Amino acid sequence: MKFTCNQQILSKAINTVSKAVTNRTTIPILKGILLRAKDNTLTLTASDLDLSIEKIIETHVSEEGETVVLSRLFSEIIRKLPNEEITVELKEDNNLTIECSSSQFNIVCFPADEFPNIGEIEEKSKLVLNRELFKEMIRKTSFAASLDESKGVIVGVLIELEENSLNMIALDGFRMAVVKEDMKNSEEKKIIIASKILSEISKIISEVEDENVGIILDNKKAVVILEGTRIVLRLLEGEFIKYKDILPKECKTTVTLNKGDFLESIERASLFAKEGKNNLVKLSISGNDMTITSRSEEGNVKENVMISTDGEGLDIGFNSKYLIDVLKVIEEDEIKLELNTGVSPCLVKPIEGNQFVYLILPVRLSGN
């Protein structure tokens, strides 16, 4: 194998695929990047078995071939070279030489045939999504997925294709995010993708210039197709909770308020909210006034937020972290809260439409 490539282009490609490299693996070859030079293109591939990224760049190939290089070392070498032509050549005994300007490196490689095959996928159904929309939907849901790997599919985000909408749903047992986008779909489908994989995908699609992202779905895998980049990911298998059933259908109290003011007040109140005490903040809703209070041995705080209320007043406690997480991803200036009692879930919704619903379980206040 021998190819010549510009330093900037090669460095950017390494940066993309290395997002799939894990250092927590016991399989040494997974710390590597597969380099395959053929037909004047270089294909770089990295994989942690759950997520694989393949990037194709144009290069001058004078000898076809393939090998696997240690990702960390290769990436640092290429990054620190000057912006000039780099010549990479595989010599005997799995030795790779990298030459650029006045630098010459020799690095030890792994045989390419030990690298896992990331596999092909049959293009049965392809979903085309606007890149910015997909990123936004990931941002607005993935934070709510469980971080606890033992909890099964709820470490993932459910992507649900319905006849007239694309829905993304995540939950962790304490809160739930449901985001909806109007879209005609020829077939209904549900897949679950691990939240941390979606976050990596979000980073990768931020770096490309494609307007749309193609997603090919299979039963066990999905492939995200971008210009020059292919991301193959393993789907989570299992039954996702029937989320529609847990969304309350009615509410006794609706509160309309300014999201920015509410977020700032909750953030200040949370200065006294302690993790050991569920980060408890108490909301007291009465007429056009909401007071938010919190206390610890260090002191206490009382915040007033102007609201408009439709229905009965009530007192309710929340883990401030869950409120803050939700309010931070909402872009709308005005939102509404739908409440029933001090021990029933609270919904956070837009004033109009159904593009999102967040559900947050309350923390029981002593005395309730």
Add this chain to the structure above:
Amino acid sequence: MKFTCNQQILSKAINTVSKAVTNRTTIPILKGILLRAKDNTLTLTASDLDLSIEKIIETHVSEEGETVVLSRLFSEIIRKLPNEEITVELKEDNNLTIECSSSQFNIVCFPADEFPNIGEIEEKSKLVLNRELFKEMIRKTSFAASLDESKGVIVGVLIELEENSLNMIALDGFRMAVVKEDMKNSEEKKIIIASKILSEISKIISEVEDENVGIILDNKKAVVILEGTRIVLRLLEGEFIKYKDILPKECKTTVTLNKGDFLESIERASLFAKEGKNNLVKLSISGNDMTITSRSEEGNVKENVMISTDGEGLDIGFNSKYLIDVLKVIEEDEIKLELNTGVSPCLVKPIEGNQFVYLILPVRLSGN
């Protein structure tokens, strides 16, 4: 105590003094900031006993008094309040109320009389330094001081006033930094300030607008005077090494080279330099060519740097970290290295003048 103050001004003042707050103390009151309201000024003071910072801001004081607030909590509360007027009032039982817009906080305070007195200092001799120059001299020396608290005064930087120059010197047993600035001084003096305190001072003087920094020297303390800010610091006591005696007076080989090229080559070579092996890189100097080599079980590297040599060629090994640290703080494009043998110290100097000298001990190469 009761005062009213703008949020931005108070927040900035807290940020300055909190640099002297340590969380690693067993004395609870040192986690606090002393607030003293008097004559329409608020004085904020924090101290870790080695470093004390006092900041005076104008406020409207309606009741004089003093108290001590927990730095972390007070700082977060004030930072998160809107940019409006804040009213702070000390109530009974060491309770402090903070009111701003629709927020009301109560925090528990410490009695002010338990706070250590940072002390006055007699203005025997005052040194006036240009702020940017002082910051530069700190940046160019403090990295070379020892990090090992058990090593006595070498955790500090020696500041030496000579008749015609101000010198700053730091060393850690493996390398030494000597920086010199021409300056007339009426008296000769030597003080040693802990490197980590100098780094804090450097941050504080970056935030002010003063052109000059006044330093009042005492035997055991120094006070840095800025507009509205006073920094009192404990000097390190002990005899600093006679650094002039360890600078070699002669050299057999002088190498002149481009600093940027040299730094980049050393950084690339250091990718194979391992901490367990002293980060070893080997320099082979011969005529107009220097080759830098390094190897590990992962591979090896050879870098060529164009140089001009006056004297004999030689091979010498270095801990790449020490070379990189020095080359990063030097601004000059061209520098010279003065060498004797492969086991004697190397000096890094400007092409002309004596504004800096860095000494680096070599690592013995196997076979030397």
